[in-house]
Amino acid sequence: MIIKRTELSWLERMYFPTLWSGLRVTARHFYDTLFRGGRVTMEYPEQRWTVPEGYRGAPYLVKDAEDRTKCVSCQLCEFVCPPKAIKITPPGPAVDPTTGNVEKRPREFEINMLRCIFCGFCQEVCPEEAIFLMKDYSLTGLSRKEMIYDKEKLLSLGGVHNDQIRKWKKKEAEAASQEAFKPE
Amino acid sequence: MQALLDILTNHREVAMSLAKIVAVLAVLLPMVAYSVLAERKLSALIQNRVGPNRVALPLIGGIPILGPFLTRLGFWQPLADGLKSFLKEDFTPAHVRKAYFWLAPALALVPAFMTMAVIPFGSFLGRERMVLADLNVGILYTFGIVSLGVYGIVLAGYAANSKYPFLGGIRSSAQLISYEIAMGMSVVPVFMLVGDLNLSKVIAYQSDGLTSWLVFKQPVAFVIFMVAAFAETNRLPFDLPESETELVGGYHTEYSSMKFALFFMGEYSNMIASSAMMVTLFLGGWTLPFFGLNATPNEDGAIWMGLAHIGIFLAKVMCLLVVFIWVRWMLPRFRYDQLMDLGWRRFIPLGLANIVVTAVILFLQAKQ
Amino acid sequence: MSTATAANTETKPPAPAVETVRVKVDGRVVDVPRTLPDWQGKPQPTTMLQACAIAGAEVPHYCYHPKLPIAGNCRMCLVEFGTPMMGPDRKPVLSEDGSPKIARSVLPYEPGTPRGAIACATPISPGMEIYPSSPATKQMREAVLESLLINHPLDCPICDQAGECKLQEYSVEHGQAESRFAEVKVHKPKQVDLGPRIMLDDERCVLCTRCIRFSRDVAQDDALGIVNRGSHNSIAAFPGRQFDNNYTLNTVDICPVGALTSKDFRFRMRVWFLKETRSVCASCATGCNILISSREESVYRYEPRQNDAVNACWMCDSGRLNYKWIGREDRLLNVRSSRSGARAWAAVVAEIAETLRSAPQGSVAVIASARQSTEELYLLKKLAAHLGALTDSVERLGEGDGFLVNADRNPNTNGARMTGICFTEVGIQIPKIAQGIRSGRIHTLIVFGEDVTRHGIDSETLSKVSTLIVSDILPNETTRRAHFLLPGCAYAEKRGTFVNAKGRLQRFLKAVEPRGEARPEWEFLQELVHQVTGENLGPGFEALFNRMAKDVPALASAGVEWGKVGDLGAPLTL
Numbered sequence A: 001m002i003i004k005r006t007e008l009s010w011l012e013r014m015y016f017p018t019l020w021s022g023l024r025v026t027a028r029h030f031y032d033t034l035f036r037g038g039r040v041t042m043e044y045p046e047q048r049w050t051v052p053e054g055y056r057g058a059p060y061l062v063k064d065a066e067d068r069t070k071c072v073s074c075q076l077c078e079f080v081c082p083p084k085a086i087k088i089t090p091p092g093p094a095v096d097p098t099t100g101n102v103e104k105r106p107r108e109f110e111i112n113m114l115r116c117i118f119c120g121f122c123q124e125v126c127p128e129e130a131i132f133l134m135k136d137y138s139l140t141g142l143s144r145k146e147m148i149y150d151k152e153k154l155l156s157l158g159g160v161h162n163d164q165i166r167k168w169k170k171k172e173a174e175a176a177s178q179e180a181f182k183p184e
Numbered sequence B: 001m002q003a004l005l006d007i008l009t010n011h012r013e014v015a016m017s018l019a020k021i022v023a024v025l026a027v028l029l030p031m032v033a034y035s036v037l038a039e040r041k042l043s044a045l046i047q048n049r050v051g052p053n054r055v056a057l058p059l060i061g062g063i064p065i066l067g068p069f070l071t072r073l074g075f076w077q078p079l080a081d082g083l084k085s086f087l088k089e090d091f092t093p094a095h096v097r098k099a100y101f102w103l104a105p106a107l108a109l110v111p112a113f114m115t116m117a118v119i120p121f122g123s124f125l126g127r128e129r130m131v132l133a134d135l136n137v138g139i140l141y142t143f144g145i146v147s148l149g150v151y152g153i154v155l156a157g158y159a160a161n162s163k164y165p166f167l168g169g170i171r172s173s174a175q176l177i178s179y180e181i182a183m184g185m186s187v188v189p190v191f192m193l194v195g196d197l198n199l200s201k202v203i204a205y206q207s208d209g210l211t212s213w214l215v216f217k218q219p220v221a222f223v224i225f226m227v228a229a230f231a232e233t234n235r236l237p238f239d240l241p242e243s244e245t246e247l248v249g250g251y252h253t254e255y256s257s258m259k260f261a262l263f264f265m266g267e268y269s270n271m272i273a274s275s276a277m278m279v280t281l282f283l284g285g286w287t288l289p290f291f292g293l294n295a296t297p298n299e300d301g302a303i304w305m306g307l308a309h310i311g312i313f314l315a316k317v318m319c320l321l322v323v324f325i326w327v328r329w330m331l332p333r334f335r336y337d338q339l340m341d342l343g344w345r346r347f348i349p350l351g352l353a354n355i356v357v358t359a360v361i362l363f364l365q366a367k368q
Numbered sequence C: 001m002s003t004a005t006a007a008n009t010e011t012k013p014p015a016p017a018v019e020t021v022r023v024k025v026d027g028r029v030v031d032v033p034r035t036l037p038d039w040q041g042k043p044q045p046t047t048m049l050q051a052c053a054i055a056g057a058e059v060p061h062y063c064y065h066p067k068l069p070i071a072g073n074c075r076m077c078l079v080e081f082g083t084p085m086m087g088p089d090r091k092p093v094l095s096e097d098g099s100p101k102i103a104r105s106v107l108p109y110e111p112g113t114p115r116g117a118i119a120c121a122t123p124i125s126p127g128m129e130i131y132p133s134s135p136a137t138k139q140m141r142e143a144v145l146e147s148l149l150i151n152h153p154l155d156c157p158i159c160d161q162a163g164e165c166k167l168q169e170y171s172v173e174h175g176q177a178e179s180r181f182a183e184v185k186v187h188k189p190k191q192v193d194l195g196p197r198i199m200l201d202d203e204r205c206v207l208c209t210r211c212i213r214f215s216r217d218v219a220q221d222d223a224l225g226i227v228n229r230g231s232h233n234s235i236a237a238f239p240g241r242q243f244d245n246n247y248t249l250n251t252v253d254i255c256p257v258g259a260l261t262s263k264d265f266r267f268r269m270r271v272w273f274l275k276e277t278r279s280v281c282a283s284c285a286t287g288c289n290i291l292i293s294s295r296e297e298s299v300y301r302y303e304p305r306q307n308d309a310v311n312a313c314w315m316c317d318s319g320r321l322n323y324k325w326i327g328r329e330d331r332l333l334n335v336r337s338s339r340s341g342a343r344a345w346a347a348v349v350a351e352i353a354e355t356l357r358s359a360p361q362g363s364v365a366v367i368a369s370a371r372q373s374t375e376e377l378y379l380l381k382k383l384a385a386h387l388g389a390l391t392d393s394v395e396r397l398g399e400g401d402g403f404l405v406n407a408d409r410n411p412n413t414n415g416a417r418m419t420g421i422c423f424t425e426v427g428i429q430i431p432k433i434a435q436g437i438r439s440g441r442i443h444t445l446i447v448f449g450e451d452v453t454r455h456g457i458d459s460e461t462l463s464k465v466s467t468l469i470v471s472d473i474l475p476n477e478t479t480r481r482a483h484f485l486l487p488g489c490a491y492a493e494k495r496g497t498f499v500n501a502k503g504r505l506q507r508f509l510k511a512v513e514p515r516g517e518a519r520p521e522w523e524f525l526q527e528l529v530h531q532v533t534g535e536n537l538g539p540g541f542e543a544l545f546n547r548m549a550k551d552v553p554a555l556a557s558a559g560v561e562w563g564k565v566g567d568l569g570a571p572l573t574l
């Protein structure tokens, strides 16, 4: 399709209306900024932004109300993560007696925050609601290594997630209420 | 050392010239630095931003009201910028033509400084004329020198040995040549009116009150000169040689650190030189038609008068600098064909017509 | 795994001479053989499930397994079908257009409701019509699946089977998004220790009894059974018994869900990350076909790969778990010559070639290993022939179990015999070599992949050798004494072939990269042979193999070629 250019008037071809409107716009903004507080810059370290609901910041791991790691090391997030930022070391066959009826949890869980693109796929895919994109947006470190967050760091940054799932607790209670199988 | 001192004491004019050169540079360089700051601050204000407001000096920053005020103003920013230019890695890419690559930044800066030599920036201070070189052919000298400035840019484009700088260099030479003509034509009527090529004489001509300012007598010439000045200094809306969006910075793409800073300073020095030219040619130079400030002072005029004239000159230059800056944030870049069209098909004929009309009027006046 | 490959054998086109039966599957006419071999290879009437498979229609199933007796207890394979109507005269009733009328199977007391039959155990009859995708079939499947899921814990995120689980797959295809079961699920024992290698999660079990049938009928070790009743049915080892025969891990493969898990592989990696490489087990002369699962250059598990001529769908536990040495910390990583101190392959190989070129005829002996690939043995034999060297390899005997484990624990004894490295009786030359060394006749010894100090050449004799060239994977007494040490590759790190006890030539492919500076033995042997004899057997592996296939009589008579050997191997006449 050919779009016809509008014919310019003699005056317009002399650039005068352009000059005039340019001057008007710039002058108005100049005046606004100077005298009417029309400034839009937020002076970052002093002024902070209120992070809106649903913002996708850094992904962290959460614990449940019983202080148990919710993550079961299913590695779905590792699989789905587009930039391969997540690296999980599964626990292996050894049974950890300290975790009660928690069958599985990661031995190591690393997120490389330099690779993470904050897409939120990990949160979406997680079947255990164990990983959430929180509101942290300013991640800094002095080395690349420092930007690889390990399990302890992710868990302490993520904190406790107070949901109603309480999977392991409920399982334990259910099993205990059935005579066929009484966990010690 | 001794010989040098001898020359200075025995030849007063040499000593005074040296002193003036030093004084001019001492004013010019900070002006360059602060016009960069002005550019950043003004653009910030036009765009609802804050602009540089972080750099603080240890002691002065502590002074109660003044310190924070200067910091917010960005007053120390030029220091930081300068320091940064010095400290950055001076990187010379492997593929450049080394000698030219080193030469180009200097070539870009020097002509801008040299133009200042013929501009009368004041009347008299004591018995000393406030101009470095009171040449009879001042304007010709200026034109000669200004056109040298393009070599710096063309050389930079060539030396960088890569495509964007090369395109930038080519554009720059074409643009400068085109507008040099228009510019030259625009000043001819001025000198027809004044009858002399000496810039001091031009100012003397304009000292008869506001109506004698050439901007009112030759408005067309002024407009052409001003637009050409924008083009010659590669300022928006004519910054095609360096247009970041298409040429990644144009001729100085490959430059970094201090070499880049030299180009940068060259651009702003050019702006100042052009403003000074315009002030001299059209805006009455150091005169002001009030408070008797336009009386041509003589050799033993009061010192305060001489200082006031220098002040007036600087103030006029600064006003023009603000215009330069403002236009940059007001207008978008021209397309290359529009630029050429404006130069060759509008301003050159217009300049020619202006000469003819002026000549005819002068002829008729002379007849009466 | 095994059931997926089962489909392949079932879809084999029937041999032309067999008697066929004409049936219709989803309206499509197919001729299927009247009988097909059952799990023991005996001909049995073809079932609806097999007929559907031949017709290309998949019937979901849990308890059916082509290599196990049929149990028919999971009901997942229910399909709707119909048979030709018979008049009172025992003649087919015809419809108007002359085709036989079909009586769809219905519930006897409720003629409006279709009645399915389990496809895995119902033989076909002539003129039968099977409807594996009819709405009634679909509905039956959904109902069965829903009832199987009633007490299922749905802990896929934790379960090792996730990703290769039949319950997951069928739930995706036939399941419902939401559970209608509002009551509390029955909880059964989790993490039950069934035996040294097996962990059972009773909650996940769908009671298909595949594991029971396998251990009773295939492994001949009747160790498992179902205890408790109703919803509380659970698999258990008989009281006081451990489920510990040498084939227990096969039950992990055949368990369609994640109830039986391998303690070795448990919670070590999710299966969808694993790369599968076709290979052959090197733990005995049977040469079971396997898949090596690896991720990021480490091996995670071996699984049997179906090959009816060798191992059907099974392999023994000892072979399956014999992979950990590949990733051992003390692997030999660096090539070195303690003569010149050279530490680069090119320099060391050139130095060896130099030494061998100047060795007088008969002064060299070669002790190879029957754990090496045929190609490597062939190259060694070439070298030995050029140098007039005595060659032999080391015998490694254990106890055979009459099922898969062979008494000969070398995977490639027949390859060694075939290439002429050893005689039918393996190891008879070694005393001669030892004698030769002691008498000073032999002063250069080439050893590949064996610790000769434990196999007939004691360290005292070995110290008499003036040039000891050793290639191995793990350090031992011989490698410590080597003058030239050439780090080699595990078979999972290179390509090659083995010839198994029955004379079947089988390929193995590369699953992971070699560790450190190690290189495949065939690669540097090829260079060495080239430099010593001037004969270039390359370039590359395939050229080498094809050259060998022409040179070695047993291979030449079978006419094998690398590209044609195939994944199931090629039989040779030895």
Ligand code: SF4
Residues within 6 Å of the ligand: A059, A077, A080, A081, A082, A083, A084, A085, A086, A111, A115, A116, A117, A118, A119, A120, A121, A122, A123, A133
């Ligand atoms: S937010 Fe996206 S990129 Fe970041 S860890 Fe999660 S899945 Fe990976």
Ligand code: SF4
Residues within 6 Å of the ligand: A070, A071, A072, A073, A074, A075, A076, A077, A078, A088, A122, A125, A126, A127, A128, A129, A130, A131, C157
């Ligand atoms: S998806 Fe959730 S449960 Fe699974 S590994 Fe990631 S964080 Fe853990």
Ligand code: SF4
Residues within 6 Å of the ligand: C204, C205, C206, C207, C208, C209, C210, C211, C212, C235, C251, C254, C255, C256, C257, C259, C260
């Ligand atoms: S443990 Fe597995 S193979 Fe055994 S009966 Fe249960 S589901 Fe079937």
Ligand code: FES
Residues within 6 Å of the ligand: C060, C061, C062, C063, C064, C071, C072, C073, C074, C075, C076, C077, C078, C118, C119, C120, C121
């Ligand atoms: S597969 Fe037929 S009943 Fe289980």
